[in-house]
Amino acid sequence: MDSLPLWLLAVIFLGAAAVVWIAGIQLSKTTDVLDDRLHLGSALGGLIVLAVATNLPEIAITVSAALSGNLDVAVGNILGGIALQTVVLVVLDAAGKRGKGVNPLTYRAASLVLVLEAVTVVAVLSVVMAGSQLPSGLIFARLTPDVILIAALWIVGLFLVRRAGKHLPWHEDGLAPGATPHQAGHRRHKPQPPHSDRPTWKIVLIFTVSAVATLVAGVLLERAGDAAANQIGLSGVLFGATVLALATSLPEISTGLQAIKQGDDNLAISDIFGGNAFLPVLFLVATVISGKAVLPEANASDIYLTALAALLTLVYIVGIVFRSTKRVAGMGIDSLIVLILYIVGIAGLFAIAN
Numbered sequence: 343m344d345s346l347p348l349w350l351l352a353v354i355f356l357g358a359a360a361v362v363w364i365a366g367i368q369l370s371k372t373t374d375v376l377d378d379r380l381h382l383g384s385a386l387g388g389l390i391v392l393a394v395a396t397n398l399p400e401i402a403i404t405v406s407a408a409l410s411g412n413l414d415v416a417v418g419n420i421l422g423g424i425a426l427q428t429v430v431l432v433v434l435d436a437a438g439k440r441g442k443g444v445n446p447l448t449y450r451a452a453s454l455v456l457v458l459e460a461v462t463v464v465a466v467l468s469v470v471m472a473g474s475q476l477p478s479g480l481i482f483a484r485l486t487p488d489v490i491l492i493a494a495l496w497i498v499g500l501f502l503v504r505r506a507g508k509h510l511p512w513h514e515d516g517l518a519p520g521a522t523p524h525q526a527g528h529r530r531h532k533p534q535p536p537h538s539d540r541p542t543w544k545i546v547l548i549f550t551v552s553a554v555a556t557l558v559a560g561v562l563l564e565r566a567g568d569a570a571a572n573q574i575g576l577s578g579v580l581f582g583a584t585v586l587a588l589a590t591s592l593p594e595i596s597t598g599l600q601a602i603k604q605g606d607d608n609l610a611i612s613d614i615f616g617g618n619a620f621l622p623v624l625f626l627v628a629t630v631i632s633g634k635a636v637l638p639e640a641n642a643s644d645i646y647l648t649a650l651a652a653l654l655t656l657v658y659i660v661g662i663v664f665r666s667t668k669r670v671a672g673m674g675i676d677s678l679i680v681l682i683l684y685i686v687g688i689a690g691l692f693a694i695a696n
Contacts, residue, residue, distance in 0.1 A: 343569040351573070354566040359589040361559035362399050365552040366593025367600075369395050372549040379542060397617050397624075398553055399590035402560025404624045407568075408631040415568055415581070416628050417640055421647040422583025423590060424467070424618045425684065428654040430594050432681045434610045436673040438602035446674025448661040451607040455506045459615035460659045462499030466492055466622045467652045473637035474645055486635045489626040496623050503616075556593075563589055580695050583647055584688065611658070618655070643694050650687040654680050 343351060394401070400423055407416035435447040473488025480486055563586060571581035594614060601609040628636045661676025670678050 343565050344572065346566075346569065348570060348573050351566045351570040354562055355570060355589070358559040358562040358566065359592060361555055362563070362589065363592040363596060365555040365559065366399075367596050368548060368552040369398070369556065369593065372545050372552065375540075375545050376542075376549065379545075394620075395549075395553070397620055398556040399560040399563065399593070400621055400624060401627070402557040403564040403586065403590065404628050405631060406561045406564045408628040410565075411632070412564075412568060413628065413632060413634070413636055413639065414641075415564060415586070416624075417636060417644050418581070418583050418647070419564075419586050419590065420621050420624055421470070421644055421651065423587040424463075424621055424651040425583070425647055425654060425687070426587040427591050427594055427614055427618055427621075428651060428658070429680060429684045430591055430598060431611060431614055431658065432673060432677040432684075433595060434598045434602055435677040436671070438599060438607075438610065440672060444669075445667050446661075446669055446677065447602075447607060447610065448658060448674055448676055449665045449667055451611050452662045452665050453608065454510055454512060455503060456608065456611050456615065456662055457659055458506050459499070459503055459612060459619065460655050460662070462495065462503070463615055463618045463655050464652050464659075465499070466495050466619055467648050467655075469495060470622055470625070470637060470640075470648050471645055474640040474648075476635070476638050478635045478638040480638070481629075481633075481635045484630045484633050485626070486629055486637070488637050489629050492622050493626050496619055499619055560590070580643075580691065583643075583691060611662075615655075618651070643691060646687075646691060646694055650684070650691075653687075654683060657683065 343354075346354075400419065403419050404416045407413065407419070431447065438447060439450075469488060469492050473486070473492070476486065476488055567581060567586050567589075571585075594617065598610045598613060601607070601613070625636050657676055657680050661674060666675050668675055673681075
């Protein structure tokens with residue numbers, strides 16, 4: 343695609359982003375129905391399926407970038423995607439529910455299960471930063487210790503979240519007074535139209551077609567975006583952390599707004615934290631495909647993005663614990679702080695890249 347004009351690359355990129363948005367909505371709706379009919383939410387497999395379905399664009403981009411040798415795009419998209427998907431909570435907080443007397447998102451959705459999910463994200467990101475300091479030759483059977491530990495932490499986090507969702511030895515099982523009731527592992531309280539009245543095989547077909555469309559669109563996003571970034575002189579890490587990360591976050595925005603509209607405030611936060619904990623697992627995929635130790639080759643910008651993502655997550659942990667009812671500019675205090683930190687952080691990223 344490097345030979346295509348910039349305007350055509352922009353059209354391809356925007357078209358692929360639109361496909362990701364539409365297919366992401368269909369993935370969400372069909373997963374809701376399958377979750378209810380197959381009882382995936384009551385098993386560990388449900389959380390795994392949901393995490394994979396939500397992050398299909400990132401999976402497609404990581405595989406495509408690893409196959410083409412553009413590891414900087416893969417790393418930048420994953421780490422930048424975590425930071426940007428955390429900022430999605432700012433959008434959901436400000437645009438999800440408005441009006442007099444409406445409390446911020448972290449007040450309505452506060453629970454210890456969400457805190458545990460956020461702690462899992464910070465733990466995984468800590469291993470990412472530590473793994474970047476390992477020697478690049480520390481690889482065996484196309485695997486490195488850091489990516490194995492990341493995958494192990496993600497699995498342990500899933501088990502802990504599932505266990506916490508059943509019972510916690512705290513008042514009201516760790517659910518804050520006045521918070522939205524929520525059962526861990528379930529995306530919705532009930533299946534949503536228009537797929538709830540269709541036979542299971544048709545739902546599976548719609549899910550499969552949407553997944554394939556998302557994968558293809560994800561590859562087009564990476565290829566067209568990378569070519570456009572080269573033509574305008576934008577580095578791979580800046581492109582992956584900003585434009586590409588925003589495009590692949592479209593499904594989270596649409597499903598998050600839908601969840602808040604349906605009164606499932608916990609889901610809006612849980613899906614973001616769950617997806618952010620899963621994204622670094624894709625480093626294992628990139629390592630296996632490329633045969634190279636990915637994290638030791640991470641540059642200063644990558645580590646910077648990792649630290650930024652961890653900081654933004656910690657702000658929301660504090661917000662969930664303190665549950666402030668104050669809103670500024672239509673959002674909670676924690677969301678405002680996250681937005682300011684992200685803007686300052688991206689400015690710092692440009693300074694590093696230049």
